[in-house]
């Protein structure tokens with residue numbers, strides 16, 4: 001089979017190679033991958049950014065894939081050849097609260113990922129794709145959509161009469177916008193350009209703020225909520241945004257700490273957090289149960305993942321550079337086979 005292999009850290013060291021076909025062992029499923037999606041974390045991994053916590057040479061990148069079952073190992077009852085499946089981000093985290101043991105298995109980082117034609121998965125780490133959803137659409141879900149779901153629905157509990165603030169037009173932010181709107185919440189988005197804001201409003205956001213023009217966007221968001229503040233901030237930008245996110249959030253509201261597109265370290269104004277009774281809640285993707293909930297929510301609400309562009313697998317380095325540029329609107333994907 002063909003696989004994209006990172007020979008050493010650096011996008012220039014990605015090579016499409018012929019490697020041995022894997023086989024499913026007991027409890028495992030062999031999947032012919034048809035599509036995969038990229039996440040910001042893949043750019044970091046391809047630059048060797050996770051240090052000793054990742055495979056530095058010979059890594060097959062990417063964590064999120066969808067494809068067709070070609071072989072099942074002994075004891076597998078829930079799948080058969082021909083089934084369409086998508087993988088869960090943390091294959092061992094099936095349901096319930098996070099636990100360190102589940103977070104150790106990391107596709108496209110600690111272990112090989114899905115940028116290849118064939119891959120073996122534990123049967124427990126796969127979920128069936130509903131009819132009407134394409135492989136490309138399903139491949140956008142394991143990391144970005146599950147993270148957004150965990151923030152907006154599981155911990156943020158967003159619903160009618162609530163206001164959610166999302167940041168930018170990356171994968172997580174767009175899913176957060178779609179899930180918050182489907183739950184009946186009002187959504188304020190911040191983005192870098194007027195054209196992206198227009199597109200975010202077309203996806204469902206009621207209010208848009210251009211953070212390039214409005215450095216005090218936290219105050220502006222507060223004004224939009226008549227001074228009360230937003231109920232939930234889906235914090236994906238990190239260093240550059242946390243201060244304004246705190247300003248935007250209502251007393252007793254929540255900041256879902258997810259990402260760090262603009263940098264990993266931020267100053268925290270402790271009195272504002274304490275006196276605002278803010279909940280700053282870390283989110284680490286989610287479980288297989290969350291992925292199942294996402295698939296059900298997409299089917300029931302007719303939600304379509306926003307896909308920016310799909311590249312052939314051979315052009316993975318170009319796709320990663322596109323993610324790194326921040327110019328995308330929604331998910332960047334690769335088609336396989």
Ligand SMILES: NC(=O)c1ccc[n+]([C@@H]2O[C@H](COP(=O)([O-])OP(=O)(O)OC[C@H]3O[C@@H](n4cnc5c(N)ncnc54)[C@H](OP(=O)(O)O)[C@@H]3O)[C@@H](O)[C@H]2O)c1
Pocket residue numbers: 038039040041143144147167168169170171172173190191192193196211236237240241257258259260261262283284285286323326327328329330
């Ligand atoms: N904790 C977790 O479980 C988890 C899971 C998934 C992702 N993440 C993290 O979450 C972050 C987002 O991931 P992603 O895959 O959605 O990223 P992405 O698709 O690469 O998102 C990039 C977008 O971020 C926006 N952005 C950049 N700087 C910004 C700023 N200063 N303020 C507001 N928005 C800004 C830009 O949108 P505009 O041009 O529209 O502003 C850009 O298009 C990453 O740091 C990723 O590592 C964490």
